[in-house]
Amino acid sequence: MKQRKYPVEIIKQVVGIDISKDTLVAGYGTLSINQEQKITPAKTFDNNLSGFRELISFTKKNKGTLTAPLYFVMEATGVYYENLAYFLTEKHLKVIVVLPNKTKNFSKTLDIKSKTDKLDAQMITQFGLERQMQPWQVPSPLMKALKALTREYNSIKRMAAQVKNQIHAKEYSYEPLKESLKRSKATLSVFQKQLKEIEKQLKELVQNDSDLNDRINKIDKIEGVGFMTVVSIVAETNGFALIENTKQLTSYAGLDVVHNESGLKKHKTTISKKGNRFLRQAVYMPALSACKHNQRxxxxxxxxxxxxxxxxxxxxxxxxxxxxxxxxxxxxNVDYVPNYIPA
Structure with a gap:
């Protein structure tokens, strides 16, 4: 294979990856000592093990004999980035996971009039070349277990709610089938038992980590907030590892406000809903409770x-x-002061 020639010293290499449920779109870029950037056309791969291996081959082909630091940069898009991030980390490659609001703000500074996956991959590549970022912190076995269990708990809780609604509808219908009603109640009983088992397992895991247990107990004192809410939020944010400020946090949860104004027209203001839906769901029901029980x-x-x-x-x-x-x-790591809400 003919190797590429780089007359100017290359000081940084980046593979920027736009990730969706089924595909990865990756671009490769270099930064020279003269701050000159070169970014290749993006290429699409499957978001599975076969695609990950093809991504490595794509990187090696572009990299050639270069020895400059190489970074794989991707957004924290739901859960779709996780398998690739773990795969690359296990191969001892440098992985950087950024919150979507960072790349979104960066893209606004560029003269990009269209939006496609390939353009997004090139934008992420450019972002990686221009910015200094912290390497991705692989979640500890504890955080990984907490995330898996809280997601299982919330999934079963939703199914239990559906079964409750079905039971209610059957009980108030005309001459419901007793066998059908019995099966629904048995299903609900199984779900309720599983929820208790998962919550017990989560409490045991948290209690084995004294620092985490202390922090969660302090938060648990907030009116309207329970243990499952706190542990779900902590698990989804990996202990807030990537979060540097409150603005990033609300953006990651998809609770950031989106204004839609143009000239004299002012359209409906909404929230973005582009963040982590599990985090957003974890805080919504407690908010309803807090509206009644937290005076502030x-x-x-x-x-x-x-x-x-x-x-x-x-x-x-x-x-x-x-x-x-x-x-x-x-x-x-401070105590909760009732009715105090930070600005």
Whole structure:
């Protein structure tokens, strides 16, 4: 194979990867000592083991004999990046996982008028070449177990809620089949037993780590927030490892506000919902409870309902404040002060 020639010293190499459920789109770029960038056209691979191996071959072909530091940069898009990140880390390659809001803000500074997966991959590559970033921290066995168990718990909880609704509908229907109702109740009983088992396992895991247990117990004192809420949020953020500030946190949860204005037109303001849906779901129901039992958040809720006349906007605002409060207590390892909400 003919090797590429680089007359100017290369000081950095980046493979920028745009990841979706089924595919990886990767671009390769170099940065010279003169700050000159070169980025190849992006190539698409399957998001599976075969595709990962093809990505390595693609990288080796572009890399040639270069010895400059090589980084694989990707966004923390739901769960779809995880298998690739673990695969590359196990091969002792440098992996950087960034929150989507960072690349989104970076893309706004570029003169890119279209949006495709291949353009996004090249944008991520350029982002990696220009920015200094912290390597991805592989979740500890404890954090990995907490994430798996909390997701299993929340999945079973949703199924249990569906079965409860089915039982309610059957009980109030005309002459329901007794056998069908019996089976539904038996199914619900199984789900409830599994939920208790998972919660018990989670508590045992947390109690074995004194520092984590202490932090979670402090957060557990917030009105409307329970153990499962706290452990779910901690697990989904890997103990807030990638989070540097509250703005990043709300963006990662998809609770950041999106304004839609153009000229004199002002459209409906929404939340992005582009973050981690598990994190967003974990804080939503506790927010409903906090609106009733936490006096400061209750005041916020009532004020926004009066101002906006839309309850959902008020609940989302409370969810955002609640998430920030949990983050602050966990990171600073301080006691919860009732009714205090950081700005």
């Amino acid at each position: 958040l209750k005041h916020t809720y009532i004020r926004l309902v009066i101002k906006k006349n839309i309850k959902k906007i008020a609940i989302v605002a409370v969810a955002r404040k609640l998430l920030v409060l949990i983050y602050t207590i966990f990171k600073k």
